[in-house]
Amino acid sequence: MKEKAWGGRFALPTDSEVEAFTASVHFDKRLYKHDILGSIAHARMLARRKIISAKERDAICAGLKEIGADIEGGAFTFRADDEDIHMAIERALTEIIGAAGGKLHTGRSRNDQVALDVRLYLRDEIADVLKLLARLKKMLLKTAKKEIETILPGYTHMQKAQPVLLAHYLLAYYEMFSRDQGRFEDCRRRVNVMPLGAAALAGTGLPIDRKAVAKELKFPALSENSMDAVSDRDFAAEFIFAAATVMMHLSRFCEDLIIWSTDEFSYVEISDAFTTGSSIMPQKKNPDVAELIRGKTSRVYGDLVALLTLLKGLPMTYNRDLQEDKEPLFDAVDTVKSSLSVFAAMVGHVKFDRRRMRAGAEGGFSTATDAAEYLVSKGVPFREAHRVVGTLVAYCLEKNKPLTALSLEELRRFHKKFDADILGRLAVESSVAARKSYGGTATEVVAKRIAELEKNAGR
Amino acid sequence: MKEKAWGGRFALPTDSEVEAFTASVHFDKRLYKHDILGSIAHARMLARRKIISAKERDAICAGLKEIGADIEGGAFTFRADDEDIHMAIERALTEIIGAAGGKLHTGRSRNDQVALDVRLYLRDEIADVLKLLARLKKMLLKTAKKEIETILPGYTHMQKAQPVLLAHYLLAYYEMFSRDQGRFEDCRRRVNVMPLGAAALAGTGLPIDRKAVAKELKFPALSENSMDAVSDRDFAAEFIFAAATVMMHLSRFCEDLIIWSTDEFSYVEISDAFTTGSSIMPQKKNPDVAELIRGKTSRVYGDLVALLTLLKGLPMTYNRDLQEDKEPLFDAVDTVKSSLSVFAAMVGHVKFDRRRMRAGAEGGFSTATDAAEYLVSKGVPFREAHRVVGTLVAYCLEKNKPLTALSLEELRRFHKKFDADILGRLAVESSVAARKSYGGTATEVVAKRIAELEKNAGR
């Protein structure tokens, strides 16, 4: 076992079980690129402020780049006693460039360094997530346009409620993912704050220049308080919450796809390429991707609970507990990205059975509300209209016929205000066409919305 | 049992256990003010669009105001079969104004109505929470100004790390609560969207005017998709997350106050008015408020889990599960508000023991980093300086003396670069004064920050 960089005051070496238990390099090595990026900016600043020489700076930067290339290329060997990615890189740097490597850590601590690394990393990941959300929205918009004529039953309580356009259904998800984008953008503002220079917790007495580092690393803001800078993990919790919300939205969409894939519904068929079979039942074709995304929602919820629980009641400032922030964060990043990606691809491989959907929309008395609204337009108070149509439905159930099969005479038995024009109003097309209120499902409203969204597609 | 407003097609009355199980009026009555506000705006719009007459509108509005006054004054009787606040008010309205009451529900559903109520309610609560955060920040700023001279040990891992100003510590929390404000403001943008007119899920065929309702209720935006409008609870989850983050910040502050209140630390004394005693131990004076806030953090986490779990995998659009959104939301609102309020009051009743804090800062070799930075400023690589000072600390531990008790001769035994000027550098005041990096704990930096924040106090 090698001597630790912090070993000066210690008489005994670290117990090997402790070394394994406390190490984080097996997961935080993922931050190597951002660690090196941050260290290069730090070294350049140190040289500008004459804390190290230009020669030392050049050696450090070259060494760091070499290490970066080695890690990238798989040529770098992490060691059991490396503790974390920061120490692994510093150790390797000293091996390559000698004593000058020991100058890199001047004016900083691992406390502010890891805060910087995670913020740099997360900024990149947010950019990726935003792109994936945009791609999915584009796919939804394209599909909505294609299915602008498709009518399906809208459900509440899983019971047929009113006929809606499939395009309208798809655009409901468009709205959700737009809100998700907004949340990630808001989160990014709070991620995009430069913590380096907070050092251990109090700032440093060396003449560093934090603004220069921020500028080089393209941070629009600096942390204003060094104690807060090293103990703040709000931004990570906020990211996981935003990811949890994306997953929740996906889980709802998946739930519908799974139900629509049942033999009983048969509203969609997911391509063979996006389903899998059974090891025992030869006929099976399962919507595994949708099920897994629904299931993976749970793990992101777990990640959120893990991080929030971690942070509760921690005394100021940095505590080693904080090392446990990274695995839930990384897991949430990976899960939300892979789920968004595979889901968007799957949407393009779902075949909507327009005929079955249309037929479904005709069942369940889904235009009963139209009958009530008809009466209202004739001056009947809504509550009375509702009750009249309710008894009408009870009558149809008994006679086992749909509303559209009722004669005018039958209808008038229930209310005198029914006139000949009611007959056309109970068809699903009429029902859809009628719902022209802003944000409603009428084809003209939905088509207009599609056009609008296409125009703003930049966002 | 009275006939239900939706009872037309039902042959059997609701089972009484079911009625009790499904009722929400015992908790959603809290929304009565917003329900009435929304209904008045709705009635006015219906009249403007000639869906109801001016006379009906006036009767409805007068009736609603009377009901509002009755509920306010405790004269309103909720009934077991009222189901929810919407039905309770509609029932009472019809009792007061007769059949015209049955016209109020025209062109809307409880699905969009409850979405409106909750958004109106939450908008008000966010305004309250923002005020409470501002009040707490003001109290912190005031205290920081008062304690600008107080030095205490800064901790990492609960071990003395470096001396810091108490003002700097307090401003770290100022930063956290500022971020919390930002999150509530971002959340408010997504709350502030008008859903009424989405009706059950598809919009309505009646000629309503959603923009007019939005304008009257001061909503800057309309929901763009009726299916999304009735099934979206993102905004409630986002609020609870923001509340959970506030509670997490408070819990950390409380943890420190609890530890500082121990006999061993004795850094603070919380006023008798903000502590309580023991039923058995006569000497006890317990920091109960701080403990309870720490504990209550857990319940807001529980609220967040409850709501997110509720939403996972719900098929579109409205499902009765959504009724369970309100209790966790209300609980989070109540908890974050009462905690912020009592905490801000308590901060004004905490007496910081400046002498004990100052003495504490001198222990634990808290200026060892200054010794290392001293060597760095003389050209010693940081890693070497760290190791040298580490062995120095080991020496002091063995000799049982503080760094400040070392002679120059002793120091030079460890490194030749130590000169006479090191002696003054190891005092805690020097250490604090040295940390002038942006965001650091030096008095001049902190005082400047206080001045800046006082100037922007509007925010």
Next chain:
Amino acid sequence: MKEKAWGGRFALPTDSEVEAFTASVHFDKRLYKHDILGSIAHARMLARRKIISAKERDAICAGLKEIGADIEGGAFTFRADDEDIHMAIERALTEIIGAAGGKLHTGRSRNDQVALDVRLYLRDEIADVLKLLARLKKMLLKTAKKEIETILPGYTHMQKAQPVLLAHYLLAYYEMFSRDQGRFEDCRRRVNVMPLGAAALAGTGLPIDRKAVAKELKFPALSENSMDAVSDRDFAAEFIFAAATVMMHLSRFCEDLIIWSTDEFSYVEISDAFTTGSSIMPQKKNPDVAELIRGKTSRVYGDLVALLTLLKGLPMTYNRDLQEDKEPLFDAVDTVKSSLSVFAAMVGHVKFDRRRMRAGAEGGFSTATDAAEYLVSKGVPFREAHRVVGTLVAYCLEKNKPLTALSLEELRRFHKKFDADILGRLAVESSVAARKSYGGTATEVVAKRIAELEKNAGR
């Protein structure tokens, strides 16, 4: 404001906001019966040990009973400054019997008193939950017996897998609820431990007799360590976990009922008495009870998170945070009890559509596995048999016919081992009848299991 019972060393009265914030009497008054029960046992023991006189004991016991009757009858007034149920009762006792009331708290603390109250309370609630589970199981058994002939499609991935008996499906839930009973019984062993006498945390110097109190209160065990006794809340977390598992099981059953209630499935019809309607759509009949139980599962999960989070990292022994244990516990108790009760009632009001289920079982090639097992029984390796039948299914899909419509000639085109006896094997009845492996769905196996369970119905 009245002087507090612990106010001796305090110079200032409690701040009124603090009083409201720290009070628990508005929720812990639910424990009044158990608090009085415990106090009576305590007073009797004090008298037996001559710590109080027989006269004092009699006055105390009579006073406590009077208070109990008052609370029961609604004649008791809780006061804002009562803090908690223990203090409310002690205050009232002293009002009734004078100074002797001040002797009741001898040799105990609120720390061990509340631990006792909650354990007594929970023991009763566990008994109730066990009864509700037994009642639900009985209902399932009865229904299974009635539906022993009903065949429905068994699903995996929501895709038709193999035909099963409805009775078999119902007994799957029987197993789950049996495991739930086991968990509550295990939990009860850990609840059933008598903590009184631990006093504040260290035991007491007074000559109390803990075993006598345990005996009177029917506790089979005493807590062995006074520090553990006052800080242990494991049993409450364990109860909530067991409740969460019950809710999870119910949520799964409800999910199926909701899907089976769709127009597309129409496998069940839930009675009008157990469904509700829509405020806008006259035709709606919604499975609200099932949806709400599914939704309420989330709140019990939230309760579990709240309590576990509360307990994490609490220093020994009692901390005021622990006051927050009761609301999640009470909520879990109420939720699991009302859900079990209403669900069991609902099961009796579900009409299973045997014809639709039977027809459903015939779809989706649900006997494909039987074809494969047929080939296996003729010596074909399972993997080959699986592949053969897979291509057969693809053929049927193309020809749009079910497996049962294939001629022997067609079958033999896929594999020579198909003989005439295959034809009968592909009917759903044959498939069910074949699955005779232990625990399988064959009617004879299921009927035997029902008989067995009826015999052991005591449990």
Next chain:
Amino acid sequence: MKEKAWGGRFALPTDSEVEAFTASVHFDKRLYKHDILGSIAHARMLARRKIISAKERDAICAGLKEIGADIEGGAFTFRADDEDIHMAIERALTEIIGAAGGKLHTGRSRNDQVALDVRLYLRDEIADVLKLLARLKKMLLKTAKKEIETILPGYTHMQKAQPVLLAHYLLAYYEMFSRDQGRFEDCRRRVNVMPLGAAALAGTGLPIDRKAVAKELKFPALSENSMDAVSDRDFAAEFIFAAATVMMHLSRFCEDLIIWSTDEFSYVEISDAFTTGSSIMPQKKNPDVAELIRGKTSRVYGDLVALLTLLKGLPMTYNRDLQEDKEPLFDAVDTVKSSLSVFAAMVGHVKFDRRRMRAGAEGGFSTATDAAEYLVSKGVPFREAHRVVGTLVAYCLEKNKPLTALSLEELRRFHKKFDADILGRLAVESSVAARKSYGGTATEVVAKRIAELEKNAGR
């Protein structure tokens, strides 16, 4: 890409992104030993029931053992298209022994196979956890015995409450870990149920012998219902809950150790071998292990939430979501095992500072309750005694002296019942010695308990 074992009915190959997204082999390969063990038992049973030949059985068993050895030795190559550990092993088996490999999957499905694997795996892990708990308890008992004379202040609300023995404190944890053992043993009963033979969900038509498999694999019970067998994950959730409770207990112990390690308390010193240093502050020695265990508690809570959320509302029977059960389970297993192991080791490297603890116990008026109990023993009602001693403490605070410094005369100014014998009663030793109630902290009580536990050490 190779053809899938279930590919018969599929016209298109699986999309490669889908293949990566749905694969589980990268984590479920951990089950290889148990998968092979189960398969060998299954093959033997198939041969006994003549479903395969003895020769096939021998080939299968030999092949499986070879594969087991290869995986163990690192010679096995998992492939991207292996899906899961079951398919990877079946694929390799067929490569080694040819077509007979395709017979192994006869009469089972991956649904029951994975249920078996996880149960076998968890049974082993529970045995390990029980051993680790026993080891930790042994260490606590040994330490308690060594520290039987050590007095420290007992705390409630982190305020000094009453003096207690360190041994008593340690045995409080002994009780907690004993309860944890009980929970794992209870959980094991529900894990120890043999699911194989449930096949996909309905059992099988082949003449398998489930009891024989159970016997060979040492399962005391068989699953009674095939549908339940493949969808039940209660046992995994229960394990994670039990692990969460262990972690919660450890987190509380760690919290105390962290606080006791502060410079202000200095009650313990953790060995250099179990602490680490700072990259910037040369003097730091941090209780990292304790902090990390406290932090890791959060991840197990996250695992519990992930699994419970996963299971909520899943329709019967197997759904692909269930694949997500394994990572939280594995994580909980790893975390609880490593935490228990390193914590037990650390306890042996903690040096308790007896002198500081003793001195601490004398502060904070920790024997005030003794003064009150003294008065009670003289017939003063407890509430009066409490108030008297409360004012006495206020007097001491004002005079800045401890209770033990009061003269009898001073004491009698507060209550006439104070006699000369009170003076000895206020020393911490007297206080401890007095608390002889069952489970109390008196040395004789604690020593007796230690002796008792040593005698039952088998458990």
